[in-house]
Amino acid sequence: MCTRDRHLYQACLILMVILAWISGCTALKKSNPILPIREYEKLIVGDLNADYVGTQNCLAACHTHDKLKLFFDASTMGAQLRKESGMPLVDCESCHGPGSLAIQGLTPEQVAENLKQGIRTTCNFKSLINLKTLPATAQSLICLKCHTANATFNLHNWNAGIHAINEISCFNCHDIHAGPDLKVTPRDTGMLCLRCHQDVQAQFSLPSHHPLKEGRVYCVDCHNPHGGFAEHSLLRDTVKETCVQCHPDKRGPFLYGHADVAENCVTCHSPHGSVNSKLLNAREPFLCLQCHGGHRLNQEDGGSITAERARALYTRCTDCHSRIHGSDVPSASGAGRFIQ
Ligand code: HEC
Ligand code: HEC
Ligand code: HEC
Ligand code: HEC
Ligand code: HEC
Ligand code: HEC
Ligand code: HEC
Ligand code: HEC
Ligand code: HEC
Numbered sequence: 001m002c003t004r005d006r007h008l009y010q011a012c013l014i015l016m017v018i019l020a021w022i023s024g025c026t027a028l029k030k031s032n033p034i035l036p037i038r039e040y041e042k043l044i045v046g047d048l049n050a051d052y053v054g055t056q057n058c059l060a061a062c063h064t065h066d067k068l069k070l071f072f073d074a075s076t077m078g079a080q081l082r083k084e085s086g087m088p089l090v091d092c093e094s095c096h097g098p099g100s101l102a103i104q105g106l107t108p109e110q111v112a113e114n115l116k117q118g119i120r121t122t123c124n125f126k127s128l129i130n131l132k133t134l135p136a137t138a139q140s141l142i143c144l145k146c147h148t149a150n151a152t153f154n155l156h157n158w159n160a161g162i163h164a165i166n167e168i169s170c171f172n173c174h175d176i177h178a179g180p181d182l183k184v185t186p187r188d189t190g191m192l193c194l195r196c197h198q199d200v201q202a203q204f205s206l207p208s209h210h211p212l213k214e215g216r217v218y219c220v221d222c223h224n225p226h227g228g229f230a231e232h233s234l235l236r237d238t239v240k241e242t243c244v245q246c247h248p249d250k251r252g253p254f255l256y257g258h259a260d261v262a263e264n265c266v267t268c269h270s271p272h273g274s275v276n277s278k279l280l281n282a283r284e285p286f287l288c289l290q291c292h293g294g295h296r297l298n299q300e301d302g303g304s305i306t307a308e309r310a311r312a313l314y315t316r317c318t319d320c321h322s323r324i325h326g327s328d329v330p331s332a333s334g335a336g337r338f339i340q
Contacts, residue, residue, distance in 0.1 A: 040138040044145075046097025046129050053100045055091040061108040062123065074180035095142050095176070101127035131171070139169035154226050161227015168196075173225065186218035193219045200272055208280075209273030221245070222271065239265050254326030256336020261291075262325055288317045 059065055072078040077090045093099050102123040111121045131139065140158070149156045158164055173184060173192060184192060190212055194201040204210070210217045219225075222242050223233050236242040243265045244251040252262070261267050268287060269279045276283050282290065318324050323338040331337035 035135075035137075037141075040135065040141050043134055043138040044097070044129060044142050047101055047127050049101065050098035050127060051100040052093050052098045053103065055093070058092055058099050058103060058123075061103070061106050061111045062121070064120075064122075068177050071177060071180045075182050077176075077182060078180075090146070094146070095129075095131065097129035099123075099128060136167040136169035136172075137164075139171050140164065143170045143174075154224065157224075157227040157229060159227075161224075162233055163225065163227060172196075186220050187215065189219045189225070193225070203270070203272035203274075206273035206275055208275070208277050210271065210279070212272075217246075238263070239271075243271075250325045252326050254336075255328040256330070256338065257326045258324065258338065284316050284318060 055069075059069055072092075102125055104124065106121065106123060114121045129142075131142070134142075144155070144158070147155055149158070174182065176182070194204075204212045212218065220235070222235055224235050225233070227233050228235065230237050230242075234242050236245070240251075240263050250262070250265075265271075266281075268281055270281055271279070274280055280287055321338040323329075323340060325338075327336055327338050327340065329340050331339045
């Protein structure tokens with residue numbers, strides 16, 4: 001019936017577009033439900049009938065958490081437990097929620113008695129917040145209670161960052177109980193990041209690659225894992241700024257620059273790795289021929305081009321145009337052709 005007259009046809013079309021749009025939306029919503037922030041806040045309050053009892057009471061009767069406690073005390077967060085530090089106190093309940101119900105009825109005597117009969121006592125941990133099953137946003141909110149953008153400057157862009165949006169939480173990268181050092185060292189980031197970014201791992205295995213495996217470059221030299229203003233969560237505002245941290249000779253400005261092409265290094269280079277030498281996106285001369293017509297050979301040679309010379313012109317342009325990133329020296333014609 002949609003074909004019967006034009007107006008009806010148009011109406012049908014619009015209806016179909018709207019339906020397609022709505023179904024698209026619901027599909028998005030299902031895979032990635034974003035709730036109002038108060039819903040996540042409710043999830044991290046803990047059991048409303050429980051009270052905060054303090055780390056000493058939590059752990060007095062129980063020795064199974066000794067190692068956790070030792071690690072934690074030795075960490076930066078644990079150091080805040082020292083009253084004289086004057087810093088906010090962080091204890092077990094800051095993250096796990098109020099613990100009175102978890103230890104209700106547990107006394108050191110009873111735990112010792114159980115042990116004599118070979119029974120290992122556990123606290124009623126189900127009354128604590130089940131950190132593992134919380135939605136990612138709620139998990140992060142636990143940390144963000146204290147690590148506000150003001151307190152932890154590099155989290156300024158967290159909420160708008162690609163990781164937060166894709167439901168990656170602080171827990172995915174920071175293992176609170178792995179050891180006394182809460183910091184992720186740059187050296188650790190390789191394995192950490194590649195766990196999820198396997199396509200990137202493949203790129204770093206190509207014949208020409210930044211020396212990540214060799215331990216000379218790290219993901220966090222170029223990316224901010226907490227998100228940033230720049231595209232691809234780059235550490236600096238632009239690709240060029242990111243690269244010239246370590247390649248300052250490419251910064252310029254040059255008297256003869258390669259137009260604004262050189263502003264974006266990834267026009268010619270693959271930052272992680274490439275099958276071509278020098279991380280190039282394409283082999284020479286094809287790289288250059290994407291933008292430049294074939295060389296106008298006979299201008300400066302007066303037409304005396306041998307077959308061999310012509311071939312040379314078409315293999316490695318940078319044999320002659322060696323200052324490809326820019327030069328301060330004019331070429332023979334007085335123009336800037338990156339010859340020297
Ligand atoms: C900064 C937040 C934070 C603090 C403070 C904290 N924890 Fe945890 N704890 C976590 C997170 C996050 C997990 C694990 C979630 C996961 O595995 O995904 C966890 C897991 C645990 C587990 C389960 C370990 C396992 O292998 O399943 C125990 C037990 C525990 N914590 C005890 C403690 C004790 C005792 C303290 C105080 C000394 C403490 N936690 C302080 C965040 C914290
Ligand atoms: C109750 C407040 C509080 C909570 C909740 C909290 N932190 Fe902390 N955290 C601190 C304080 C205070 C410090 C030490 C001062 C600092 O470095 O900012 C700290 C330090 C750290 C450090 C080490 C920084 C360094 O320079 O060594 C990391 C990493 C960290 N926290 C991660 C987390 C994660 C991940 C969570 C959530 C699981 C979390 N924190 C939850 C208060 C908190
Ligand atoms: C994708 C992995 C990843 C996620 C997710 C992540 N972090 Fe980090 N975080 C890192 C890495 C890597 C470093 C070390 C940064 C560096 O060396 O430049 C770090 C450093 C830190 C530090 C120490 C500050 C410093 O200057 O070293 C704190 C505090 C911290 N993160 C808190 C958090 C909190 C809170 C969250 C969640 C809101 C979070 N992080 C989410 C990877 C992550
Ligand atoms: C030398 C700097 C540098 C290093 C080191 C680096 N990256 Fe990148 N990365 C970039 C640049 C620049 C881009 C943007 C590329 C573009 O615009 O085409 C990018 C893009 C990405 C992207 C999105 C595009 C894609 O290829 O999927 C991901 C994901 C990524 N990097 C992850 C990582 C991880 C994980 C590591 C560490 C194992 C890492 N990067 C190390 C510079 C770097
Ligand atoms: C738990 C899994 C996980 C871990 C660990 C992880 N990422 Fe990601 N990362 C993701 C997801 C999911 C996305 C969004 C989808 C995508 O673009 O691949 C993403 C996106 C990115 C992007 C942006 C890509 C773009 O196109 O803009 C960069 C850059 C990136 N991650 C770098 C890192 C770095 C650096 C680390 C280590 C510090 C890291 N990631 C650790 C899951 C992870
Ligand atoms: C943290 C420092 C660092 C940053 C940032 C960095 N590089 Fe590098 N780059 C290196 C190191 C180290 C090498 C290896 C040099 C060597 O082996 O002599 C290298 C090598 C290269 C090479 C030559 C590869 C070869 O096969 O000889 C190119 C091209 C390159 N980088 C481009 C870039 C680009 C483009 C960016 C920005 C996306 C960038 N670099 C960012 C450290 C860095
Ligand atoms: C127009 C394409 C092009 C652009 C844009 C470009 N490069 Fe290159 N780059 C090349 C070519 C071609 C080579 C290989 C030269 C050779 O083999 O002698 C190279 C080589 C390199 C090298 C290794 C050799 C050396 O000179 O140190 C580094 C490092 C490098 N580029 C960094 C950068 C950085 C950083 C940027 C961005 C500011 C950038 N490149 C932008 C084409 C480009
Ligand atoms: C993404 C496009 C692009 C690529 C790739 C590229 N160039 Fe260029 N190149 C330009 C632009 C744009 C100019 C400025 C043209 C102008 O001012 O007339 C330029 C200028 C030049 C000039 C100076 C020309 C003149 O008239 O002053 C030379 C020489 C040159 N490029 C050589 C190369 C070589 C060699 C390569 C390969 C290594 C290369 N270019 C790769 C876009 C590119
Ligand atoms: C044998 C050395 C040599 C090789 C190889 C070479 N060039 Fe040139 N090129 C020159 C010289 C010399 C000039 C003129 C310089 C002057 O103006 O003084 C020039 C000029 C240019 C110009 C500006 C003049 C014009 O034609 O508009 C461009 C663009 C250029 N070359 C691109 C390329 C490209 C792309 C390649 C590789 C396909 C290449 N060149 C290979 C020597 C070479």
